[in-house]
Amino acid sequence: MKNEYQPKEAIIKKAMKETDDINTYWISFLNKKDQEDFWFEPGQFVQVGVPKLGEAPISISSSPHIESHFEITVREAGRVTKALAKMKKGDKVFIRGPFGKGWPKPQLDDHLVLVAGGIGLPAVKPLLDDFCHGYLQVKSLQTFYGTTHFDKLVCMRYFDLWRKETEVHITLDNQDPRWKADVGLITELIKKAKIYKDSKVFIIGPPVMYKFVIAEFLKKGVPEKNIFMSLERKMSCGVGVCQHCACGDKYTCKDGPVFRYDRVKDIPDII
Amino acid sequence: MTNREMEKLIKHFEDKGYMVHNFLHQAGKIPWHPFKDYFFPPKQQIFKYEKGKYIETLDNSKQVLLGVNVVDLKAFQLWDQVYARDPYYQARLKNTIIVGLSSAPKDKIAYKSFILSFGKDVLEHLRFDLFLCAPTKNNYHCYTGSEDGQKILDDLGYKDYEHINFIGPFHEGQLDKAAIDIREKLKNREVKKIWDDLGKRCIECGRCTYVCPCCYCFEITDDEKGNRYREWSNCFQHEFSEVAGDHKFIHSTAQRIFFYYYHKFVRDMDKYNMPGCVGCNRCSNACPVGIDINKVIKQIKES
Numbered sequence: 001m002k003n004e005y006q007p008k009e010a011i012i013k014k015a016m017k018e019t020d021d022i023n024t025y026w027i028s029f030l031n032k033k034d035q036e037d038f039w040f041e042p043g044q045f046v047q048v049g050v051p052k053l054g055e056a057p058i059s060i061s062s063s064p065h066i067e068s069h070f071e072i073t074v075r076e077a078g079r080v081t082k083a084l085a086k087m088k089k090g091d092k093v094f095i096r097g098p099f100g101k102g103w104p105k106p107q108l109d110d111h112l113v114l115v116a117g118g119i120g121l122p123a124v125k126p127l128l129d130d131f132c133h134g135y136l137q138v139k140s141l142q143t144f145y146g147t148t149h150f151d152k153l154v155c156m157r158y159f160d161l162w163r164k165e166t167e168v169h170i171t172l173d174n175q176d177p178r179w180k181a182d183v184g185l186i187t188e189l190i191k192k193a194k195i196y197k198d199s200k201v202f203i204i205g206p207p208v209m210y211k212f213v214i215a216e217f218l219k220k221g222v223p224e225k226n227i228f229m230s231l232e233r234k235m236s237c238g239v240g241v242c243q244h245c246a247c248g249d250k251y252t253c254k255d256g257p258v259f260r261y262d263r264v265k266d267i268p269d270i271i
Numbered sequence: 272m273t274n275r276e277m278e279k280l281i282k283h284f285e286d287k288g289y290m291v292h293n294f295l296h297q298a299g300k301i302p303w304h305p306f307k308d309y310f311f312p313p314k315q316q317i318f319k320y321e322k323g324k325y326i327e328t329l330d331n332s333k334q335v336l337l338g339v340n341v342v343d344l345k346a347f348q349l350w351d352q353v354y355a356r357d358p359y360y361q362a363r364l365k366n367t368i369i370v371g372l373s374s375a376p377k378d379k380i381a382y383k384s385f386i387l388s389f390g391k392d393v394l395e396h397l398r399f400d401l402f403l404c405a406p407t408k409n410n411y412h413c414y415t416g417s418e419d420g421q422k423i424l425d426d427l428g429y430k431d432y433e434h435i436n437f438i439g440p441f442h443e444g445q446l447d448k449a450a451i452d453i454r455e456k457l458k459n460r461e462v463k464k465i466w467d468d469l470g471k472r473c474i475e476c477g478r479c480t481y482v483c484p485c486c487y488c489f490e491i492t493d494d495e496k497g498n499r500y501r502e503w504s505n506c507f508q509h510e511f512s513e514v515a516g517d518h519k520f521i522h523s524t525a526q527r528i529f530f531y532y533y534h535k536f537v538r539d540m541d542k543y544n545m546p547g548c549v550g551c552n553r554c555s556n557a558c559p560v561g562i563d564i565n566k567v568i569k570q571i572k573e574s
Contacts (some may be wrong), residue, residue, distance in 0.1 A: 001358045005317050005491075005501075007325060051320035054493045056515065078515030092323055207518065234514050236490050240542075241353060243488040244504075244511060246530070247520070249458070249537050268461060269520065 004239050007049045007094035008034045013069050015088050018154045021076040022119065023085055024061070027093065028069035040064050042126035043102025043202075043230055043258045047238055048072065048080065049094035056080040057235040057253070060098065061122030063129040073122035073154060099238040100257050103127065103202050104228060106138045111196040114143040115213055117186060117205025121145050121154055123230055124202055128158070132165045142193065143168045146186030146205075150176035169193065190216040197221040202258075204230040210271035214261060224262035229271070231257050272403070272411040276429065283427050284335045289368065294338030298405050299374030301551050305484035306343050309336055310350060310363045313503045317359060320497035329362045338372035341389060342382060344397040345549045346484035348440040351398065352543040353487055359501070368419065371402035377412065380404075384550025385568045386449055395438045402435070441544060450546045453536045453571055461529075462574040469567065470525025472560050473507075479554035479562075480505035485535065485547040506530045532567070 014026040029035040040046075040060055047055040056078060062071035076085045087093070106112050106127070114124040128143060130136035143166060147153055150172055162168045169189045171182035182189055186205075190213065201217050203210060210229055217227060233245035233252035240254030248267030250256060264270050272280070277295070284291050292309065294302065316328045339347075347369070354360035371394075373380045382389040394402060400420035404412040413432040415421045424432050441447065480486040481503070488511075490504040504511065507527050512520040521527055535547035548564070555563040 001356070001361060003327075003358045004356065005359075005499075006327070009323075009325070051323065051497050052493055052495050055491065081515060094320075094325070207520075232514060232518075233520060234512055239356075241357075241487070242490060242504075243506065243534060244490065246534065246538060248533070249541055251538075269526070 004237075005096070007047070007055075007096045010034075010093050010095045012087055012089055012091045012093065018073060018156075019152050021085070022073060022152075022154055023076075024071060024073045024122075024154075025084070025087075026062075026069045026071050027095065029095070030092075035068070038070065038098075040070070040098035041102030041105075042130070043123060044098040044100050045235070045257065046070075046072070046095050046097035046099070047235070048074075048084065049096065050080050050083045051094065053079050053083050055094075055096070055236075056084075057099075057238070059123035059230075059257075061125045063126045063133070063135065065130065065133070065135050071122075073119070073125075075119045096238060099235070100253055101255065103230075103258050104200075104260075106136060106200065108137055108139070110138045111140045111199040112138045112142070113195065113199045113201045113217075114141070115186065115190070115201060115203045115205070116143070116145045117209045117213075118147050118152070119154065120204035120206070120230070121147075123204045125155060125158075127202070128162055128166070132161055140196070141166045142195070142199075144171075144186055144189050144193070145169070146171045146173065146189065148173045150174075150179050185212075187212050187216050190220075195220045195222065198223075199226060201227045202230070203227065207232065207271065214271075224265065225260060227261035228258055229261060231259060231270070233257075272413050272429065272431070274409050277411060280423075280427060280429075281337070283423070284337075284368065287333070289333040289335045291335045291337055294336070295372065295403075295405075297338055297340070298372050299340075301340055301342055301553070303482065303553065303556070305346070305482060305551075305553065306336060306339055307346075307350070307484055307487070309334060309367065310347075310360055311354075311487065311489075311503075315359060315501050316498050317491075317501050318499050320499075329359065331362055331366055333366045333368075334363075335368040335370065337370045338403070339369060339399070341371065341373060341380060341393055341397060342387070342549050342551050343484050344369070344371050344399060345387060346551075347398060349485050349539065349543060349545055349547060350487065351440075352545075368401070368423070369399045371397065371399040371416075373402070373404050374406060376404050376406045377414065379406075382550075384552070385565055386453075386546055386548050386550040394435050396440060398437055398440070447544075450536070450540055453546070453568060454540045456571050456574055457533060457537050460574055462571070463525075465567070465570050465574065466525040466529040469528045469562060470523055472562060473524050473528050474560055475507040475509075475524055475527060476559060477505040477507040478557040478559065479531070480507065482553040482557045483547075484549060484551060484553070485539070487547075506534070532571075536571075 009030040049055040235253040240251040245252035399416040402414040539547035
């Protein structure tokens with residue numbers, strides 16, 4: 001019987017600093033076959049385990065088309081992520097997953113809009129990567145990314161490529177002499193932008209963000225069924241049993257983390 | 272089967288390396304303690320890391336549960352579904368002989384609660400290896416429910432038994448209707464007052480979850496030696512929904528008790544076609560502030 005709780009050994013191939021408390025890791029499985037068999041959808045997550053400390057659920061931030069490794073971007077927040085922050089190339093971690101349902105597969109005639117707040121950006125990065133490298137074809141792609149301070153920006157090394165290939169709006173809540181682009185809340189950016197009424201909108205960010213961002217898109221005439229959001233909850237088992245991530249009649253780890261807005265909007269406290 | 276023959280049966284189990292948990296003295300009663308520990312210990316090691324390597328730790332010891340009442344047998348059917356793909360639960364199940372017990376004769380086994388009522392054909396809907404009916408002292412009527420059960424009695428040379436064919440866990444009619452009713456009420460109408468009132472009374476001790484034969488929440492924990500465990504947890508713990516950075520998604524007592532009911536009567540019903548409740552009343556008896564599930568369900572039904 002397949003054991004969903006059995007993690008697989010993996011090695012950190014590369015560790016990169018994003019901000020003072022956020023790091024990106026390239027990870028590949030120790031066993032070659034595990035690496036070959038590892039297939040995921042953008043938006044899915046893995047449980048990253050550190051012996052003696054536990055596991056943390058983290059979204060995969062690389063394209064599934066990269067075969068040699070996968071990438072995660074992690075903020076130091078709890079026991080496991082603090083230990084990860086001290087790790088370097090060659091250190092071992094234990095991986096379970098991928099788990100959950102990712103973003104719906106974008107179609108050729110979609111106008112796709114990605115909205116990310118803070119540490120949410122890495123979870124939509126696989127789509128941006130795929131778009132820039134020709135794996136993802138859509139009619140149009142717009143991205144809105146907002147974070148608090150200049151020093152909290154993640155994935156900066158890709159900004160130039162993304163800006164060249166697609167429409168990317170990035171904003172900071174607070175002004176900074178080093179920042180030449182937009183300042184203000186992400187909702188202001190969306191308000192100003194031209195959005196196709198039949199856009200598909202993918203949203204991920206801190207819990208406080210969803211209501212306001214969704215309201216903007218509804219005002220623009222985007223139907224509820226075109227809005228998808230990836231939710232954060234305490235995912236522990238990853239297979240819809242332990243109940244920690246339950247929300248109404250849904251399990252975030254199994255039915256989500258990506259949910260279609262109209263299907264869950266009536267669940268109390270879901271966002 | 273006489274008491275003497277029962278002793279022989281017990282010895283037979285012990286000779287084969289089984290640990291016999293004897294509940295025969297509880298005939299006709301629902302004991303205070305549920306049976307879930309025997310499949311799902313409060314703290315169970317699921318593996319360990321040794322020198323940076325994963326090492327499996329399945330518990331393959333053999334046990335007999337001798338004398339499980341019909342209400343708790345019903346609860347096993349929920350577990351069988353929830354943990355159908357769980358190697359740890361399955362390892363316990365594979366190595367456990369379940370012997371059911373009733374103080375009534377087969378055709379007179381009856382139980383009625385707000386969620387579960389048993390009729391005449393109850394044994395055909397329960398999973399067990401052996402079942403004993405003990406209407407009088409020193410006389411057990413024996414039924415078998417599995418090949419394992421038959422083999423045991425054959426090995427023992429005991430012939431006076433009848434085989435009962437398991438025809439699936441679900442009863443038609445009454446039972447399902449009661450559960451569906453509660454689900455629809457909970458899904459379509461969230462009557463805040465019920466939960467606000469309960470939220471004011473509940474002291475979040477979690478006793479209802481420990482004694483519940485259907486509560487199966489857990490969390491995964493590691494210790495400093497590299498052992499990983501699966502431990503019972505319950506939705507009244509404040510850290511139940513807490514993610515890194517101290518953010519919680521469930522904030523109030525009212526939300527916690529709503530979560531408890533919603534899990535049992537909506538999420539479990541949706542996924543397993545049976546509620547996470549068999550109407551055993553253990554939670555009502557265990558609650559230090561007197562919250563009675565019968566009354567709560569009545570309020571939900573009348574909402």
